[in-house]
Each structure stands twice: as C-alpha cells, then as structure tokens.
Amino acid sequence: MPDTPAETRAKSHRRPAYPRKRAVQACLTCRQRRTKCDNEKPSCSSCGKLGIQCVYQEFEKASFDAASLAILRRLDELETVVKNSRPEPQEQPALNFAETRFSTPSHFQSSDIEWVNSFEIRYPNVDSILNWPVFLASNLRSPTEDSPASRFDEVDLGSRPLLVSDVNADDASRLLRQFIDSFHVFNPVLDIPTLEGHVKNTSLNGFGWNAGSCLVLLVFALGTTVGQDTMPPQPSVSARHNAHFSQADAFFFAAQKRMGLLLSSSGIAEAQCFFLAGVYLMVTMRPADAWKMFARALASCHTFRPLSCENDSVLRLQQTVHWACFKSELEVRLELSIVKTSPWDLRYPDLFPNPPESLESQGEPAWYFYLAEIALRRLNNRILAFTGTIGRDSTIVSDKVTAIQEFERQAHSWAKSLPSSLRPATSKDDDMTFPDSDNGWLRFILSGHMLDCLELMYWPFVYAAVHGTLGDDRDSHLLAARGLELCTKRIYINQAGFFHRHHGTWLMIQSCTRSALMLVAARHAELDDKLPGDWQACVGEAIRLLYHWAEEVPGCYNALKFLVL
Numbered sequence: 001m002p003d004t005p006a007e008t009r010a011k012s013h014r015r016p017a018y019p020r021k022r023a024v025q026a027c028l029t030c031r032q033r034r035t036k037c038d039n040e041k042p043s044c045s046s047c048g049k050l051g052i053q054c055v056y057q058e059f060e061k062a063s064f065d066a067a068s069l070a071i072l073r074r075l076d077e078l079e080t081v082v083k084n085s086r087p088e089p090q091e092q093p094a095l096n097f098a099e100t101r102f103s104t105p106s107h108f109q110s111s112d113i114e115w116v117n118s119f120e121i122r123y124p125n126v127d128s129i130l131n132w133p134v135f136l137a138s139n140l141r142s143p144t145e146d147s148p149a150s151r152f153d154e155v156d157l158g159s160r161p162l163l164v165s166d167v168n169a170d171d172a173s174r175l176l177r178q179f180i181d182s183f184h185v186f187n188p189v190l191d192i193p194t195l196e197g198h199v200k201n202t203s204l205n206g207f208g209w210n211a212g213s214c215l216v217l218l219v220f221a222l223g224t225t226v227g228q229d230t231m232p233p234q235p236s237v238s239a240r241h242n243a244h245f246s247q248a249d250a251f252f253f254a255a256q257k258r259m260g261l262l263l264s265s266s267g268i269a270e271a272q273c274f275f276l277a278g279v280y281l282m283v284t285m286r287p288a289d290a291w292k293m294f295a296r297a298l299a300s301c302h303t304f305r306p307l308s309c310e311n312d313s314v315l316r317l318q319q320t321v322h323w324a325c326f327k328s329e330l331e332v333r334l335e336l337s338i339v340k341t342s343p344w345d346l347r348y349p350d351l352f353p354n355p356p357e358s359l360e361s362q363g364e365p366a367w368y369f370y371l372a373e374i375a376l377r378r379l380n381n382r383i384l385a386f387t388g389t390i391g392r393d394s395t396i397v398s399d400k401v402t403a404i405q406e407f408e409r410q411a412h413s414w415a416k417s418l419p420s421s422l423r424p425a426t427s428k429d430d431d432m433t434f435p436d437s438d439n440g441w442l443r444f445i446l447s448g449h450m451l452d453c454l455e456l457m458y459w460p461f462v463y464a465a466v467h468g469t470l471g472d473d474r475d476s477h478l479l480a481a482r483g484l485e486l487c488t489k490r491i492y493i494n495q496a497g498f499f500h501r502h503h504g505t506w507l508m509i510q511s512c513t514r515s516a517l518m519l520v521a522a523r524h525a526e527l528d529d530k531l532p533g534d535w536q537a538c539v540g541e542a543i544r545l546l547y548h549w550a551e552e553v554p555g556c557y558n559a560l561k562f563l564v565l
Contacts, residue, residue, distance in 0.1 A: 127337050130559075134524040174223070176219060185369075189321045211273055213258060222283065228245060270300050278292075368419060369422060373446065397471050425443070428493075434497070455483070455487075485532045488519070488534055488535055491515055
C-alpha cells in the first residue's frame with residue numbers, strides 16, 4: 001500500500017544514521033560581496049585587505065551530512081570554472097544567423113569552456129525540427145502554424161464568478177497544504193509564514209484588492225488543481241470540465257482582476273503574483289500566456305536592489321524569486337521560438353542563489369533539489385551557448401568532440417555527487433518507480449533536466465547526420481548515434497509522468513515530441529545503422545502521449561501527422 005503524503009514527508013525528515021559535519025559559513029562581508037571566504041579567524045583575508053571588521057553570523061541550521069558537503073564542494077568547483085572561463089562582457093552587434101561561425105582554440109582545455117556573450121540561438125524545439133527538409137517534403141505542415149506563439153488560444157471552458165461557498169477555513173487550510181506539497185517545493189518563491197498571514201487575513205476580512213489577496217487566490221487556484229489527472233482512454237481535456245477546475249478557474253479569474261492594479265508596482269509580492277499566474281497558465285496548457293506572465297515577473301525582479309538589502313531573509317527571497325522567474329521565462333521562450341532583437345544572455349546574475357528558508361520545513365531532499373536544479377540549468381545554458389553557435393564548418397571537429405566529452409564528464413560527475421534518492425535516471429536500467437519512491441518526483445524532474453543537457457550536447461551531430469553533413473570521423477558518428485539513443489531514453493524515462501498535470505507537463509510534451517520527431521527524421525534519412533532497436537516502440541509511446549493531450553494542447557495533432565507512419 002503506498003505511503004500517505006504525511007508518511008512521505010515524515011520519511012524525508014528522518015535524520016541520517018552517519019555523523020554530520022558543520023558546514024563552513026562565509027563572513028557577512030564575503031556573503032554580501034559574493035566572494036570566496038577563507039574563514040580565517042579573527043579576520044578573513046578579504047576583510048583584512050579591505051581594512052574592515054570581520055563578522056561571522058551564527059547559522060542556526062548549518063549541519064549538513066557528507067553528501068551535502070560533497071554537493072557544496074562540487075558547486076564551488078563549477079563556480080570556479082564558470083568565473084575563470086567567462087570573459088569580460090563587450091558590446092557587440094547581433095550576429096547574422098547565416099554567417100555565425102563558432103571558433104574554439106586549437107588546444108581545448110577541459111576546465112576552460114569559453115562563454116559566448118553574443119550569439120543567435122539555434123535551439124532544437126519542435127517547430128525548428130518540423131522545418132527540416134525531410135518533413136517539409138511531406139507537405140503535411142499547415143501554413144497557419146508558422147507562428148508558434150500565436151497558436152495557443154485558451155480552451156474555451158467558460159468561467160464563473162467566485163462564490164462565498166468556494167472558501168471556508170477547512171478548505172483554505174487544505175488548499176494551502178496542497179499548494180506547498182505540490183508546487184512550493186519545486187519553486188519556493190513564497191515566504192510561508194507571510195503567506196499563512198495573508199490566508200488568515202482573507203479568512204477574517206475577505207479578499208481585498210492588494211497583492212496579498214491576489215497571492216492567496218493564486219495559491220488556492222493551484223491547490224485546487226492537485227489530483228485532477230486523467231488516465232487513458234479519457235483525454236486530458238475532460239478534467240478541465242469538472243467542478244474542481246471550474247473552482248480553480250474562478251480563483252484565477254478573481255486573481256486576474258487584481259493583477260491589473262499590480263502593474264504599476266515592482267516589489268517582491270508583485271513578482272510572486274505574476275510568477276504564480278504563469279505557473280497556473282502552464283498547468284492549464286496555455287504556454288504563450290504563461291510566458292507573458294513570467295516575462296512580467298522577471299521585469300519586476302529587475303528592479304530589485306539585493307546589494308542594498310540589509311535583511312538576509314529578504315535577500316534570499318529576492319534571489320529565489322529572481323531565479324524561478326529567469327528559469328521559467330527562458331524554458332518557455334526557447335520552446336515557443338520567441339526571439340529577442342538583441343543577443344541573448346543566458347546568464348543569471350547570482351551564480352548559486354542561497355536556498356530559501358522556507359525549504360527547511362520540507363527537509364534536506366528539497367534543499368538538495370533546489371541546488372541541483374540550479375547547477376543543471378547553469379550547465380544547460382553553457383552547453384546551449386556552445387552548441388547553439390556551432391556552424392556547419394567541419395574543420396574544427398576534434399575541438400567540438402573534445403568540448404562535448406568535457407560537458408559529458410561534468411554532467412555525470414555532478415550526478416554522482418547527489419544522494420542516491422535524487423540521482424537522475426539516464427539509463428533504461430535505472431530505477432523508474434518515481435511515483436512510488438521517496439522524493440520520486442524531485443528525482444523525476446532532475447532526470448528530465450539531465451536529459452535536456454545530454455540532448456543539447458549531441459544535437460549538432462544528430463542534425464548533421466540527418467542533413468547528410470556529418471564528417472567521416474568515428475567520434476562524430478558515435479555522438480550522433482548516442483544522441484538518437486538518448487531520444488529513446490527520454491521517452492522511456494518520462495513515461496511515469498505522461499498523464500500527470502503540473503507546471504512542467506507542457507515542456508515534457510514538447511521534449512518527448514522533439515525526441516520522437518528526431519527518430520522519425522533519422523529513419524527518413526536512412527540512418528538505420530544509428531537508430532536504436534526500440535525506436536519504433538518509443539515513437540509509439542510518444543504518439544500515445546500526444547493523443548492524450550491533443551484536445552487541450554495545440555500542436556499535438558500537427559505533430560501526429562508526422563509520427564503516425
């Protein structure tokens with residue numbers, strides 16, 4: 001019998017059987033300046049050079065186990081690599097996509113992967129793949145679907161006003177708990193005591209027209225969607241017509257009325273409101289509208305002044321909100337092919353934001369997940385900066401291969417540093433019982449991020465193989481085959497979440513569709529020697545996924561035209 005949510009949370013709080021060590025904490029000056037502290041007493045070297053008093057703050061919960069310390073050491077190594085390899089930003093004009101060429105030193109250093117400051121992104125989303133010659137020749141693509149962002153019209157389900165009976169004290173407590181367990185642990189953008197105060201205030205005085213009431217309405221809207229999954233043969237859209245989603249939409253509609261009043265303000269609460277609105281729109285499969293909310297939330301974050309903030313808890317919350325908005329806006333923007341007019345900068349200002357205090361109540365796995373997701377997003381962006389600018393010039397193939405091998409080493413080394421309960425699944429032989437294991441969904445999400453990194457590494461070689469421009473060297477062919485094998489792994493590993501509705505469901509649908517299309521494209525290109533033996537079965541699973549969500553997610557039926565052979 002599966003554990004109840006309460007039992008699962010209790011397990012996450014169990015203390016490890018091995019001794020714990022106290023983690024070293026930087027002095028207050030080094031923490032503010034974001035510099036490495038050597039922890040010398042009574043004064044560290046940095047404070048000594050500056051001629052100021054060195055003050056250490058007692059950290060109440062600084063005891064971490066050996067695995068935690070290993071992660072911190074690995075993060076320090078990654079920080080050093082990125083800082084040492086990043087050149088000073090220079091003003092450069094936007095590059096012409098057709099003329100872009102990536103050059104790398106003839107002797108590629110494994111610890112010095114260059115950061116590209118100015119480039120035109122070539123991201124492998126579904127729409128870019130459907131424009132490949134092997135698919136254009138089939139004349140299956142509809143001309144009305146050339147603009148990805150314009151395709152996503154809201155499913156017309158009607159809406160009703162919020163009723164007094166929609167919320168009572170018991171419902172408020174239940175919806176708050178469901179939100180914390182199912183959403184906050186993955187994106188801890190709220191201060192829970194403050195949120196509880198807003199909930200109590202609205203229970204006593206009703207919903208006002210301020211940011212606090214807007215936050216509560218969005219939390220209730222998201223909490224109401226929990227547990228509303230449908231399984232085949234029922235299509236996903238059937239859940240959108242039930243009473244729970246009708247109530248969730250009523251909460252969201254009431255929150256929308258209050259968001260207009262927040263546009264002239266740019267505080268933390270406003271950024272939180274727009275971010276949670278984006279999450280709700282992702283849950284209800286409206287990615288284009290969600291991107292607008294994430295972009296507005298990110299704009300609010302740009303007005304934060306963290307360096308002048310004297311309150312450490314406020315600084316941590318600002319970092320967390322900024323990170324969540326940055327990550328979500330970028331993920332959706334890349335999939336929607338929304339291109340900026342200026343060169344893209346994929347860097348986040350704070351290399352590794354401090355874990356928010358609200359994660360302490362969620363246990364150590366949530367803390368590990370928070371840091372691990374940041375590290376993977378960082379690695380993903382660096383890979384994208386490298387592979388997104390590789391031209392078709394094959395004169396530096398050896399350098400490309402060396403770079404990819406170094407990225408592979410970093411990714412697998414990072415994965416090994418995680419506790420086994422959170423270690424990503426990257427092989428079909430790995431444990432796939434995500435829903436039934438402790439911290440299973442945390443591990444499921446990390447697995448998806450890890451697969452994204454690996455896919456980007458091999459992407460240039462798969463692209464070249466499908467288009468007949470792959471070189472004759474053995475390594476290039478090996479990496480192309482590895483990329484196609486990864487497509488089957490992605491679909492296989494993601495099956496556990498095929499019919500589960502959450503913030504990342506639409507992104508999962510896009511990534512699995514992309515993998516299936518790449519396999520079919522390889523078949524059209526007669527790359528049978530590189531296709532895995534189970535590629536057809538995996539494409540069949542992707543077809544099953546698309547049929548389930550097709551009535552709710554625009555673009556699914558169009559992709560099915562190319563997959564149903």
